[in-house]
Amino acid sequence: MTDIVSPVPASExxxxxxxLLRRKTVLFGxxxxxxxxxxxxxxxxxxxxxxxxxxxVNRLKPPSAxxxxxxxxxxxxxxxxxxxxxxxxxxxxxxVVVLASLIGVTLGILAGxxxxxxxxxxxxxxxxMAFPDILLAIALVAALGPSLTTVIIALSIVYAxxxxxxxxxxTLVIRELPYVEAAHALGISTPHILTRHIxxxxxxxxxxxxxxxxxxxxxxxxxxxxxxxxxxxxxPTWGTxxxxxxxxxxxADWMTLFPGIAIVLSVLSLQMVGDGFRDLLDPRLRKDL
Amino acid sequence: xxxxxxxxxxxxxxxxxxxxxIVFIIVRVTPGDPAAVMLGPEATAADIAQLRTALGLxxxxxxxxxxxxxxxxxxxxxxxxxxxxPVLTALAQRAEPTFFLTVFSILIASVIAIxxxxxxAYRRGSVFDQAATALAMLAASIPSFWLGLILMQVFAxxxxxxxxxxxxxxxxxxxxxxxHLVLPAFAxxxxxxxxxxxxxxxxxxxxxxxxxxxxxxxxGVVERSVVxxxxxxxxxxxxxxxxxxxxxxxxxxxxxxxxxxGLPGVGNLVVSAVLxxxxxxxxxxLLIIAGLYVLINFAIDMLYLVVDPRVRY
Numbered sequence: 077m078t079d080i081v082s083p084v085p086a087s088e089x090x091x092x093x094x095x096l097l098r099r100k101t102v103l104f105g106x107x108x109x110x111x112x113x114x115x116x117x118x119x120x121x122x123x124x125x126x127x128x129x130x131x132x133v134n135r136l137k138p139p140s141a142x143x144x145x146x147x148x149x150x151x152x153x154x155x156x157x158x159x160x161x162x163x164x165x166x167x168x169x170x171x172v173v174v175l176a177s178l179i180g181v182t183l184g185i186l187a188g189x190x191x192x193x194x195x196x197x198x199x200x201x202x203x204x205m206a207f208p209d210i211l212l213a214i215a216l217v218a219a220l221g222p223s224l225t226t227v228i229i230a231l232s233i234v235y236a237x238x239x240x241x242x243x244x245x246x247t248l249v250i251r252e253l254p255y256v257e258a259a260h261a262l263g264i265s266t267p268h269i270l271t272r273h274i275x276x277x278x279x280x281x282x283x284x285x286x287x288x289x290x291x292x293x294x295x296x297x298x299x300x301x302x303x304x305x306x307x308x309x310x311x312p313t314w315g316t317x318x319x320x321x322x323x324x325x326x327x328a329d330w331m332t333l334f335p336g337i338a339i340v341l342s343v344l345s346l347q348m349v350g351d352g353f354r355d356l357l358d359p360r361l362r363k364d365l
Numbered sequence: 366x367x368x369x370x371x372x373x374x375x376x377x378x379x380x381x382x383x384x385x386x387i388v389f390i391i392v393r394v395t396p397g398d399p400a401a402v403m404l405g406p407e408a409t410a411a412d413i414a415q416l417r418t419a420l421g422l423x424x425x426x427x428x429x430x431x432x433x434x435x436x437x438x439x440x441x442x443x444x445x446x447x448x449x450x451p452v453l454t455a456l457a458q459r460a461e462p463t464f465f466l467t468v469f470s471i472l473i474a475s476v477i478a479i480x481x482x483x484x485x486a487y488r489r490g491s492v493f494d495q496a497a498t499a500l501a502m503l504a505a506s507i508p509s510f511w512l513g514l515i516l517m518q519v520f521a522x523x524x525x526x527x528x529x530x531x532x533x534x535x536x537x538x539x540x541x542x543x544x545h546l547v548l549p550a551f552a553x554x555x556x557x558x559x560x561x562x563x564x565x566x567x568x569x570x571x572x573x574x575x576x577x578x579x580x581x582x583x584x585g586v587v588e589r590s591v592v593x594x595x596x597x598x599x600x601x602x603x604x605x606x607x608x609x610x611x612x613x614x615x616x617x618x619x620x621x622x623x624x625x626x627g628l629p630g631v632g633n634l635v636v637s638a639v640l641x642x643x644x645x646x647x648x649x650x651l652l653i654i655a656g657l658y659v660l661i662n663f664a665i666d667m668l669y670l671v672v673d674p675r676v677r678y
Contacts, residue, residue, distance in 0.1 A: 101499070199376075203383030206655040206662075208617025211635065215388075215651050218639040219395045295508055299621050302510050303636055318511055322625070325514060325529075326522030336511035344506035351502070 096352055105348030112342050116162040123156035127312045136328045146330035148320060157312040158334050164313045165294050165342065168228055172293035173286045175232035176239055181282060183236065184243025185270060189251055198244065204237040209292070210299050217305045224307045227300055231293050239285050246281045250274055280357035287350030291343045298339050314339050366670065377663045384655045389433055392648050393426070403446060403642045416446070420645075442652065443645035445638075452649035456631060462532050462623065463630035466546050466553065467615045473554025474561050475608055482565025483600075486573060487592055497562065505559035509618050513552035513625040520548060530627035549626045553618050557611050564607040568600040575599075601672060609665040613658040 096102050115122060131151030139146040145154035187197035204212075216230035250256060251274070259269050300306040301315025309316055314335040321331030395402060400416040417423045421432055436443065442452040478501075485497040521529040527548050533541045572578065573596050581591045620632035627633075631650060638646035 199379055199383060202380045203387055203655075206380060206384050206658045207387075207651065208614055208620075208654060208658070211617040211620055211651065211654060214620065214635065214639055215391050215647055218642065218644075218647055219391050221396065291506070295506075298508050299510060302508075303621060303624060303639075305636075305639060318508075318514065322514060325518050329518050332511065332514050332518075336508070336515070339508055339511065340503070340506050344503060347502050347506055 092356060096356055099352050099355075101348040102352030105345040105352070108341055108345035109349065112162050112338075112345070113166065115159050116166050119159045119163060123153070123159045125153035125156045127157045127160040128152060128310065129156075136324065138328075139330055145334045146328065148317070148328070148331050149324065154317070154330060154334055157317055158314070158338050161312045161314045161317060161335060162338065162342070164224075164307065164311060165297060165339075168224070168231070168297040169290045169294040169346075171228045172231045172235060172297075173290050175228065176235040176289060176293075177282060177286055179232060179236035180239030181243050181275070181278070184240040185247050185274060185278070187240065188244040188247025189270060189274065194244075197240070201237040201240050201244075204233075205241070207234075209234045210296055213296055213300060214303070214305055217300060222305050222307070224311075227297060227306050231296055234296070235289050235293060239282070239289060242281050242285050243278055246278050247274060250277050280353075284350060284354045284357060287346055287353055291346035291350065294339070294343055294346070370667070370670075373663060373666055377659055380659050381656060384659065385434065385437060385652065386430075388648055388651045388655070389430055391651070392644050393429075395644075398422070399642075399644055403644065419446075437652070442649035445643055445646045447638075447641050447643045448646070452645050455634060455646060456649060456653060459629055459631050459634045461630075462542070462546065462628045463616065463619050463632060465543060466549055466619050466623070466628065466630065467612060469543075469546055469550035470553035470557060470615050470618075471608065471612050473550055474558040474611060477554065478558040478561035479565050479604065482562040482604075483569050483592065483597060485562075486566045486569030489570060494566075497566070501559040501562045503559075504555055507556055508621075509552050509556045510621045510625045512556060513549060513622050516548045516552055517626070530625075532628050545626075545628070549622045549628060552625075553615055553622050556618065557615060561604070561607055561611060565600070565604050568603040569596060572596045572600045602669060605668060605672065606665050609661050609668075613661050616654050616657070 097106075129152060131147070134143075134147050134151040135149055137143055137147040137151070143153050143155065145158060148154055148157070183197055183201070187194045187201075207215075212234050213227075213230045216233060217226050220226040220230065256269060256273055259273055297306060298313070298315035298318070301313040302319045304316075304319065306315060307313060317335040318332045321328065321335075324331055392399070398413065398417070400413045400420060400422055401408065404412055404416060414423075421429050424432070440453070442456075444451050445455050448455050481497050485494040488494050517529060521527045528545050530545075532545050573592075578591060578596055581595045582588075586595070616631075619630060620635055622628075623630040623632035624636050631654075634646060635650045637643075638650070
């Protein structure tokens with residue numbers, strides 16, 4: 077925050093932050109996201125009960141002062157489970173962003189920079205994108221066997237081509253810029269050009285796409301867990317909580333309501349932040365900077 | 366133009382071929398013996414050996430691949446062991462709910478999204494525009510299965526207006542069966558409307574800034590006509606694209622939504638196939654759905670030629 081009030085001439089970065097935070101939606105998104113991350117990290121301190129603590133006498137209790145989100149069919153506290161679920165959802169989202177970026181950025185740069193690789197990689201990307209995301213993830217999880225690692229690998233394979241497509245398009249543009257040509261003329265090695273000159277300029281589109289990808293991955297993970305194809309059912313996740321609540325529709329609606337709101341809020345906050353990044357980093361839209 | 370159509374067609378065939386190869390690989394990366402996994406822990410060695418022969422798993426991977434392509438070219442998607450019927454028949458029997466669910470969802474999404482998108486672009490920056498953009502973002506953040514459950518709680522359980530789940534059984538009339546699709550279609554339609562609305566708005570904004578719109582206004586053309594006849598017609602191409610692609614994406618949304626509402630569709634078939642490790646069914650469903658996506662993409666490209674006289678290759 078010191079950047080914002082600093083009397084020192086603002087650098088490009090602090091100017092960017094200032095303009096970004098001036099947008100109410102971005103600010104709202106960042107605050108909600110920060111709350112979720114804090115809840116996830118401090119879950120053992122904040123949660124009033126252990127997430128898997130059974131109490132059959134207290135099953136299906138509606139929200140009250142004792143259980144603010146009510147209890148589930150085993151008498152477990154829905155509030156504590158909702159907080160603990162944030163850990164797994166955020167972990168999956170983050171891991172998918174990292175792994176999908178590694179695969180997607182590599183493929184995208186190779187396709188965009190080397191003419192010979194463009195056609196085969198682009199065709200592969202087209203073919204991968206022909207599979208609807210959740211369906212491909214389901215098939216991969218089915219093939220590899222459901223587990224946390226499999227879910228992360230499957231979703232990374234699903235989303236990497238989407239990132240690769242964006243990176244390829246940007247690389248095609250950057251490759252033709254005069255400074256890249258100059259670097260070539262100066263005899264700078266290709267790996268050096270790729271990492272120092274190309275990759276650095278790809279950071280904006282990667283940041284924007286990565287934020288949206290985070291949101292998509294969290295939604296997809298919830299879907300997989302809901303279907304029983306995600307992580308082990310003992311681990312609390314928003315998807316498995318909603319799946320359990322499905323049996324009690326009309327009887328214990330709080331079991332589905334609260335984890336659902338948690339998904340919506342976290343995904344919405346990521347989309348808001350992503351939107352802010354896009355508007356500010358897209359050269360056609362960045363009038364503010 | 367013929368040359369363009371031919372090029373796109375060849376491109377589509379290449380992508381189809383890759384899709385087939387990817388499906389072949391996915392089903393074969395299963396750790397361990399798929400035949401043993403499919404039959405479960407109680408199977409005897411003889412049962413496993415028999416299934417391996419039936420599935421062709423005892424042959425080399427290359428032979429399996431060539432055989433797989435050969436069968437596909439003959440329209441044979443293999444046989445489901447659990448359902449004891451050809452995969453194509455199993456898929457065809459469950460196509461009706463999925464087809465109507467997709468069509469209804471697209472209609473609902475378009476009816477909500479296109480007018481809002483057009484008006485939001487026309488009133489750019491207004492309260493309406495901002496509210497529409499925020500609502501679109503909210504809709505895109507809602508998991509369709511959760512929205513389905515909420516709609517079920519309110520409209521089926523509480524008010525009893527719609528059936529809670531199922532598809533009415535085989536003896537019921539089409540009308541009754543379709544009535545079962547109203548809630549799932551709204552759940553999917555509302556979630557998908559977000560993308561269509563954003564594309565409509567962006568496309569209209571592009572067009573509304575063009576010279577011929579100013580000319581039309583200067584000529585004194587009624588504002589309604591400027592927006593609907595001059596601008597909307599020209600903004601249609603990206604809108605058609607996104608509606609078409611949403612249709613393809615909806616098929617995957619249907620996978621989860623069908624499970625929520627207990628609809629006996631393709632999605633439900635896929636989920637139960639995954640839980641039973643019925644690989645031929647998973648393989649067949651993947652091929653059909655990805656194939657449809659590639660075809661829809663091709664059809665959209667061809668539609669451009671009809672809709673937009675400026676597109677001439």
